Amino acid sequence: xxxxxxxxxxxxxxxxxxxxxxxxxxxxxxxxxxxxxxxxxxxxxxxxxxxxxxxxxxxxxxxxxxxxxxxxxxxxxxxxxxxxxxxxxxxxxxxxxxxxxxxxxxxxxxxxxxxx
Amino acid sequence: xxxxxxxxxxxxxxxxxxxxxxxxxxxxxxxxxxxxxxxxxxxxxxxxxxxxxxxxxxxxxxxxxxxxxxxxxxxxxxxxxxxxxxxxxxxxxxxxxxxxxxxxxxxxxxx
Numbered sequence: 001x002x003x004x005x006x007x008x009x010x011x012x013x014x015x016x017x018x019x020x021x022x023x024x025x026x027x028x029x030x031x032x033x034x035x036x037x038x039x040x041x042x043x044x045x046x047x048x049x050x051x052x053x054x055x056x057x058x059x060x061x062x063x064x065x066x067x068x069x070x071x072x073x074x075x076x077x078x079x080x081x082x083x084x085x086x087x088x089x090x091x092x093x094x095x096x097x098x099x100x101x102x103x104x105x106x107x108x109x110x111x112x113x114x115x116x
Numbered sequence: 117x118x119x120x121x122x123x124x125x126x127x128x129x130x131x132x133x134x135x136x137x138x139x140x141x142x143x144x145x146x147x148x149x150x151x152x153x154x155x156x157x158x159x160x161x162x163x164x165x166x167x168x169x170x171x172x173x174x175x176x177x178x179x180x181x182x183x184x185x186x187x188x189x190x191x192x193x194x195x196x197x198x199x200x201x202x203x204x205x206x207x208x209x210x211x212x213x214x215x216x217x218x219x220x221x222x223x224x225x226x227x
Contacts (some may be wrong), residue, residue, distance in 0.1 A: 045206065095213065106158025107158070
């Protein structure tokens with residue numbers, strides 16, 4: 001079974017600074033997808049960024065970028081120019097076509113605080 | 117488009133009572149999922165459906181049943197609620213391998 005590990009239960013960053021959230025995963029598959037989801041206090045799950053394992057290029061979305069190291073099974077999220085609205089729980093998630101479900105396997109999350 | 121909606125948003129049950137959570141999506145997605153989120157945990161999959169009329173068990177299916185009679189709806193049932201089922205429940209839908217779109221969640225308390 002696939003597992004996703006987020007080793008940082010809590011992180012903090014100064015406004016306008018850069019922070020990196022860590023994620024590692026375990027899988028025997030070669031084709032899969034990785035995601036970072038944001039969950040603000042409103043509870044809504046919001047997709048931040050997505051990475052296909054077959055793509056070597058790291059995904060970027062505005063201030064958000066990933067460092068995808070397939071051999072190391074590592075998928076970290078970098079947030080640049082942090083803003084107060086970035087404060088939230090961040091979940092790393094893994095998905096593949098195993099059993100045809102494309103279900104998401106989540107890590108336990110990292111709570112990010114942004115200090116004004 | 118409303119996206120994914122969930123009914124109700126909050127509910128309090130007594131042990132042994134039953135209830136049904138309704139999830140609806142208007143994106144014509146084939147796949148739908150039910151997750152639960154407990155404190156200090158990420159979301160865990162309860163059941164899922166890959167199309168109308170089909171359902172399958174996820175990681176934590178015990179105590180729950182589901183039905184997908186219409187493509188746009190996915191129902192989660194608790195036949196005899198237990199305190200261990202106190203949680204926040206999320207429904208999601210997708211057209212894989214694309215992203216899953218989540219509903220706003222239902223907070224359920226079982227006393």
